[in-house]
Amino acid sequence: MMKKLAAIAFAGVMAVSMIGCSQAPAEPNTDSTENGTDSSSVAGGGEQKEAASSTGVTLEFLYNLNGEAVSDAIQEVCRQFTEETGIGVEAVMPGSNFSDIMKTRMASNQLPDVWTTHGWAVARYAEYLEPLNDFSFASHIAPSIEGQITDENGVLYTLPIDMDLTGIIYNANVLEEAGVNADDIQTWTDFEDACDKVKAIGKTPIQMGGKDSYTLGNMMDYVAPTLITNENEANQNALLDGSFDWDNWNIVVDKINQWNQNNYFNVDAVTADFMTGISALASEQAAFMFTSASGITETYVQNPDTEMGFIPMPAREDGLQRSLMTGEHFAVGMSNTTKYPEEAKMFLEFLAREDICAFLATKCGMPSGLDNVTSDTGRLAPFYDKYANDAAILNIPYFDRKYLPSGMWNDLCITGGTILSGQADAKTTVVNQMRTSYEEKKAQE
Amino acid sequence: MKNKKAFGIWKYLLALIIIVLHFVPIYMVIAITFKSPYDHSSRWIFPGYVYLKNIQTALERGGMLMALKNTVIISAVAILFIVVIGAMAAYPLARNKSRMNHLVRGFIMGVMMIPPLSILVPLYSFMAKIGGINSYWGIIITLVTFQLPTSIFLFSSFISSIPVALEEAAAIDGCGPFQTFFRIIMPQLKPVTASVIIITGVNCWNNYQFALYLLQSPKIKTVTLAIASFFSADASNVNGAAAAAFLGILPLILVFLFLQKYFIQGMVDSAIK
Numbered sequence: 001m002m003k004k005l006a007a008i009a010f011a012g013v014m015a016v017s018m019i020g021c022s023q024a025p026a027e028p029n030t031d032s033t034e035n036g037t038d039s040s041s042v043a044g045g046g047e048q049k050e051a052a053s054s055t056g057v058t059l060e061f062l063y064n065l066n067g068e069a070v071s072d073a074i075q076e077v078c079r080q081f082t083e084e085t086g087i088g089v090e091a092v093m094p095g096s097n098f099s100d101i102m103k104t105r106m107a108s109n110q111l112p113d114v115w116t117t118h119g120w121a122v123a124r125y126a127e128y129l130e131p132l133n134d135f136s137f138a139s140h141i142a143p144s145i146e147g148q149i150t151d152e153n154g155v156l157y158t159l160p161i162d163m164d165l166t167g168i169i170y171n172a173n174v175l176e177e178a179g180v181n182a183d184d185i186q187t188w189t190d191f192e193d194a195c196d197k198v199k200a201i202g203k204t205p206i207q208m209g210g211k212d213s214y215t216l217g218n219m220m221d222y223v224a225p226t227l228i229t230n231e232n233e234a235n236q237n238a239l240l241d242g243s244f245d246w247d248n249w250n251i252v253v254d255k256i257n258q259w260n261q262n263n264y265f266n267v268d269a270v271t272a273d274f275m276t277g278i279s280a281l282a283s284e285q286a287a288f289m290f291t292s293a294s295g296i297t298e299t300y301v302q303n304p305d306t307e308m309g310f311i312p313m314p315a316r317e318d319g320l321q322r323s324l325m326t327g328e329h330f331a332v333g334m335s336n337t338t339k340y341p342e343e344a345k346m347f348l349e350f351l352a353r354e355d356i357c358a359f360l361a362t363k364c365g366m367p368s369g370l371d372n373v374t375s376d377t378g379r380l381a382p383f384y385d386k387y388a389n390d391a392a393i394l395n396i397p398y399f400d401r402k403y404l405p406s407g408m409w410n411d412l413c414i415t416g417g418t419i420l421s422g423q424a425d426a427k428t429t430v431v432n433q434m435r436t437s438y439e440e441k442k443a444q445e
Numbered sequence: 446m447k448n449k450k451a452f453g454i455w456k457y458l459l460a461l462i463i464i465v466l467h468f469v470p471i472y473m474v475i476a477i478t479f480k481s482p483y484d485h486s487s488r489w490i491f492p493g494y495v496y497l498k499n500i501q502t503a504l505e506r507g508g509m510l511m512a513l514k515n516t517v518i519i520s521a522v523a524i525l526f527i528v529v530i531g532a533m534a535a536y537p538l539a540r541n542k543s544r545m546n547h548l549v550r551g552f553i554m555g556v557m558m559i560p561p562l563s564i565l566v567p568l569y570s571f572m573a574k575i576g577g578i579n580s581y582w583g584i585i586i587t588l589v590t591f592q593l594p595t596s597i598f599l600f601s602s603f604i605s606s607i608p609v610a611l612e613e614a615a616a617i618d619g620c621g622p623f624q625t626f627f628r629i630i631m632p633q634l635k636p637v638t639a640s641v642i643i644i645t646g647v648n649c650w651n652n653y654q655f656a657l658y659l660l661q662s663p664k665i666k667t668v669t670l671a672i673a674s675f676f677s678a679d680a681s682n683v684n685g686a687a688a689a690a691f692l693g694i695l696p697l698i699l700v701f702l703f704l705q706k707y708f709i710q711g712m713v714d715s716a717i718k
Contacts, residue, residue, distance in 0.1 A: 021493030095674050104565055109570075
């Protein structure tokens, strides 16, 4: 036995010595959180208050936000709620399968008491969520997100602790090296010029992580509205009423296909994963990535010394407006069949309390979804300040959530992969798949 | 002669390729486990230093100790039931070759063909109704149900090869069916029991899909769930996940290293029979 172990160890050492070893990197300063915001604990958390006696009730709270700072903040807030009210909260983050778990629990009608609605409060969860119009925070919903979390009758379904303001993230150092000024990117033609310059210095213009197929879906979701629906009411209405002519989708396919032909994407665009993309940005090997601002936060975790930023989605052509997508990020709804409605209401009111909401939104590094709460967005603040109230920039909803029937997200992911894989008949395949799926799902509505 | 020699070389080359293929994932796990998250070198490159914070993260944030305890309890109890019920169910099926038993055996084998995820929604609803969510017994019943067909199949094939004369002799000496089973048949089943424990035990230890849905409380999460908790759609801690995976596979590797003689013997005996 010992001989075998020694042989295995020896083989391992030999293998390692042939490959070589990496040197220990310098540890970044951990005094601040990953997005550069203040890491102080929840307001009021330091005060020594007498803990309320246990009520024996424990709420189940399912959330989908990972990242150590955010996760710790959520757990801390739940602990404080329990201390103040005596109501237990079991906060669970089940990993990347959150959406699948929720679908199963919806199908079996066994929903958690409270959960994060991750962009689907109206389109997917509305029939399972308690309307929140009577809550004290209902009059403080930020105008830019209100439309995304209320239905056509004005029913509010979720508490937006913060909100997503999504554009294209970029590494400022890479753009500077390539001689690109991010503010000059107004149209897709400007974007393509920038990509050519980045390619010329030997770096990847657009980083894609197709192994995590949602990154492909993101790309389609970001590009499509700028070419199809922005400032085009006819297409908006056609998509909503089911009369959309899917030959118009060719313009999206052509655009991405052209980028692919021009080698703007990383060579392993279809097989690399999301985190490889983040590493590429962190190590200043790639310029752009189609992901939300939380991608910037992740990049700073890996390399706090780099400089990141985001730009609005460029316009189709000169004279049209650039756009930013607005939607839910950390938004919490409560079940309309919960066994503990009073306790769940208390929990939501607690989360909406100014100090708690500001603490959580700050940890996420996002602007708050309530207009009476100000969050510290750290290194992203200049970008939110610049874009949030710029009338020249369109605030648009996520394309699939607004214009496509529920269930078509997968089609966006799959067809994105089809284009990038360079399949010969990609154009026809993509348009046909989108058309067929759209017609099938519209018929079921 | 020359051909034989050439085949010998190819045989070793093939074995080497298989060893490398199996070793690569383990190498990656070890390399990433002991690598700093701020080390941007290729994942193929082994760290020239030892970084233990990932292990600390896996233990503290991932709750790996609790996950290991839960996994050991769930796997051990499930394996016990799979072996005992499997052997007891296989005995009459192997010995009494009636038409009815043929049908029962076919039905059990049929269960093996059902993709477990295809019945997830009714299974989840049923478990929720009987209070089996977030409980040891809920996941154990589910695992036993889906592993039993494999166990029954292996045991019944093995029992068929044991001479009936043994039981006839036991009957003459006054053994009833239960005594015959426990005193005469069970001791003969050692080799196949080792195979059943390995095959179903690894399945129980590695189970993710049922655990994901049936065990949502952090207090009862298993090793696979602890590893998965390091990933989400927009943020992942690959180093923490690798460290958790390293801790998760360590007990299995140690058990196999120390007991491999018995396991391999069991597999060989099972094959010869």
